[in-house]
Amino acid sequence: MSTLPSRSLKGDLRDLALVAGGAIPGALLRWQLDADVVANMLGCLLLGVVLAQASQRKRLMLWAGIGFCGSLTTFCTWMLDLTRALQAGKTGESALLLLASLAGGVALVALGHTIGMLLSPRLRDTPSR
Incomplete structure (x- = not known):
């Protein structure tokens, strides 16, 4: 017997629309940054800020965390750069790119999380929507 929560097609489509709505501007920003x-x-950095606020905000995480930040940052491009080098x-x-990306990425998520917690402490006490 499955203990997974029941899901609805309407809810899944809403979630998909949120992810897609964030992915498009994230991809466009990535393209423009060059x-x-x-x-x-x-x-x-932005993902860290989102994580600080998203624990009770599923829609924010879907739109900004998964959609926007997910398309702004790409693992495949990072691997392509490493392979080419x-x-x-x-x-x-290659070693410098690998280490700097890993250490820098983790450090920036942590910094973003700290910034997010400092900027919006009231959000931690807000009921989920």
Whole structure:
């Protein structure tokens, strides 16, 4: 017997629309930035801010966290950059990109979370919608 909550098609479509609504502007911003590392780091910072507020706000997480930040930051582009650097024999550059992206990404999510908690402490006490 499954213990998963029941889901409705209407609810799933609403959730999908929220993700898509955030993904389009996130992808457009990434395209305009024309710098993959900048886009990834900005997305990590914004994701931290969203995470600080989204624990009780499912719609915010779907739209901003998964949709916007998910399309602003892309794992595949990061891997493509690493692969190209390795194929060009730039082992040191590859290692630096890998370490800087991982450490920088985690640090920026943490910083964004701290900023989000400081900016909106009242949201933690607001009932979910």
